Amino acid sequence: MDSRSSSEEEETNHLRPWRKRTLQIISTEKWRKTSDVTPLPQVAGHGSWDKSQAILTNKDGCILKPIQAPPRGVRELEFYQEVNSVTASPEEAQFLPFIPKFFGSCNKRNGKFMMIENLTGAMKKPCIMDIKVGEKTYGPDASEKKKASANASYMGTKKPFGFSVLGMGVYQGKDKEEFVVKSKDYGKALNKDSINDFVKEYFDKENATSNTKLLMWDMIKKLENIKELFSQQKRFHIFGSSILFVYDAEALMSDELSEDDAKNANVVKMIDFAHVHPANGEIDENYYFGLINLINIFKEFFTSI
């Protein structure tokens, strides 16, 4: 018998049937013990500097992200619920391939969490990079103070290129044994002259091989699919959201990757939806601008290796 209290019941009524089934499998047994969850290695975000807001993970490929104080947390939860809903319009549902799978929300350890797919999956040596997209990273409801502080940060990349490099954790070296971490300060120091550095770092240029090229090309294709979405969607304007890049450095060590191997060894998805607003029938130019520049920088680097 399920011994969870009603406060620990997941809220799933609105979800598509297959999501409900997946959730049942995950929730009835696996989420029950709090001891099963551990902090997720984060390269950015609230949990990277405040332990009480840490994202948790369990063994089954899911993470628990704390639902932040209103309106941020509620907005993110509502976005996931809306695009996953049985009543989602085609324009809303088209976001699904580009975001982590969503399994509902739950109460644990005195807090409310969203249950989402762990994008690092079963990777042995996940190399993660978090890039916040947009020159403007706050919504129309932001206070003047918030606007000023947001505009003043990451100026070297945000203004000219429309994105910010929030952080990365990468396995580098010939044997991919050296774990290199770059945090906020790294991204804040980037500018027009040094802009290509973060791609070199993330793909470990010094030790790049034909496998690296193949992997990178697949990640560019995934970015272009997101660009395709933003070239036409007029449903949401998304501020302060990131693209999370993940690849498995272990895969780069194999003799020769096939295109399929390369495809399966990486993930490029949108995360962090605390500032999603209605598009009122207009293209999200702010997001699109950052995305185009990001793709161009990736492509330039691709031709240089």
Ligand SMILES: Nc1ncnc2c1ncn2[C@@H]1O[C@H](COP(=O)(O)OP(=O)(O)O)[C@@H](O)[C@H]1O
């Ligand atoms: N679905 C996910 N799978 C794997 N790692 C994730 C996932 N979501 C977030 N992370 C990790 O947590 C960090 C912060 O996530 P984010 O959703 O941006 O939180 P916050 O709202 O605190 O900024 C990311 O930089 C990444 O390292």
Ligand SMILES: [Mg+2]
């Ligand atoms: Mg974030």
